[in-house]
Amino acid sequence: MTFVLVVDDDPAICRTLAINLRARDHEVETAGDGRSALQIIDERMPDVVLLDLGLPDIDGISVLKQLRSFSQVPVIVVSARSEPDDKVEALDLGADDFVTKPFSLEELFARIRVAARRAGAEEPGLPIRIGDLDLDLGDWRAVRGGEEIHLTPIEWKIVAALARKQGRLVRQGELLLAVWGPGYERQTNYLRVHLASIRRKLEADPAHPRLFVTEPGIGYRFAAHD
Template sequence: MTFVLVVDDDPAICRTLAINLRARDYEVETAGDGRSALQIVHERLPDVVLLDLGLPDIDGIGVLTQLRAFSAVPVIVVSARSEPDDKVEALDLGADDFVTKPFSLEELFARIRVMTRRSGAEQPGLSLRVGDLSLDVADSRATRAGEEIHLTPIEWKIVAALARKHGRLVRQSELLRAVWGPGYERQTNYLRVHLASIRRKLESDPAHPRLFVTEPGIGYRFTADV
């Protein structure tokens, strides 16, 4: 399920977006200020962020700048600021799109769909080929030079969670929750053990991984050129 973070200091906008997004089967969290938004992102990386610029503490530009220091999560700025300079600044700092208030819900949802398609959040049948390694995430099938490679169900869950966010940082807590469920966010030793096994099976040089890369103390990325 695609996870959308709505960041806006207007409770009515947060409520309207949350209701309408959930009705379309999105998972939603809302934040009324920049600090709360960044805390949510550090706990679990969203698939898309809807970001207002006029926030009461850290403004939207500050939130965007901090986000881009560690994540490529798609960000759609949703703001009443309509001056070209505001749009240019937001886009130059890494926003993926800019929607001016008041906005059409259907147009906004269409833009969200574009972002999730680009990021891989709506790619359940993801297949990848890296050199002589082929990964079919939908069928849980891996081969190297035509020879089958066996991964356990847990290993496939980890591979799928990372591959579907190709190139993007997946935080340890988010990965643990996706694979084992709520309540396991602190069991980082689980990830170390299973990632070591995945690397032995899928990496050409497990001691120097190029596919499943660790960001020490933060999380993991699937970084292969595909």
Template structure:
């Protein structure tokens, strides 16, 4: 699932983009100012950033410059500023695209698709195979050494979140929010119990997992 960070000081714009992107199977997080956006990026790298220029603390140009100091994450500037100088400055600093408000959601989606395709951040394969394990993320099915394995809906949701971000650390609080909701982001015992069940079913040796790894005190990682 492509992870989009929406950075805009307008709550209505954040809400509109969140609703429309989630309806099309994007994962969305929002930030209302530049410092919050940089904090999100520090905690988890998005697949694409939608960045407004008129932010209340750091302006969008400063945020873009800071992003480019350590990452090449795709950035699409989404701004009401129409002057060519603003566009040129943003593009010179490393923005991948620039779209002017107001815009149609279909145009924005097309820009996202083009940008992620160009930068190699498109949706990963929906069938994952590693160490005798096969996961079909489209049909929500799993096999271990050729035999189909039944997972509970909660187990499957955990597996899916980790597998779609394979190779990347998923923090405990983030995984809890994804699976159970925001009210459960401190219930780490839920994860320990369900991860034990997942390993019993999907790891070749549950006592020595090589696919579903724990990063102590931090979170979990799917190695595939």
């Protein structure tokens, strides 16, 4: 099930999109301003974001900039702004697509499907159980002994990128590209910091990790042990 976040200050548009997306078996949350959208994203990363540019607090461009600082989640801008400069700016900042209002619902849903496929969001979630630890990559949930463990969106992206290649080496540059996008392939310190946090949260013995294994100078691998 694809999780779509609709960010628009028009309640009628939010309501229409939510009803129609749910009718197509999507999970939906809506936000009427940029700060609410970023709070939702911090709590749980969507599979696709539909983003209006004309928001009442921080505008959509600012939301896009902040989002792209830590995630490559597909973003489809849905805006009444139709000037070429607006489209170019949004796309240059990392938007995946731009749809001008008024729009055809069927065309928008087709674009959502394309964005979700491109990001792999429509692949089944990968449930993993190791001892008393349960990881559900579809719902982004980690539970140990019935107690939920909070991971940040960046931590989830790292866990998912490694777990989906279970047992295989993921090189540092490949992992940085998957999580942060182009231009970060040399920022290996990012990985060290976030992997240390992931191990503290998910490893039974963080000082001697058995799940998230470092291959020094090369990369990391997820080595699930029963």
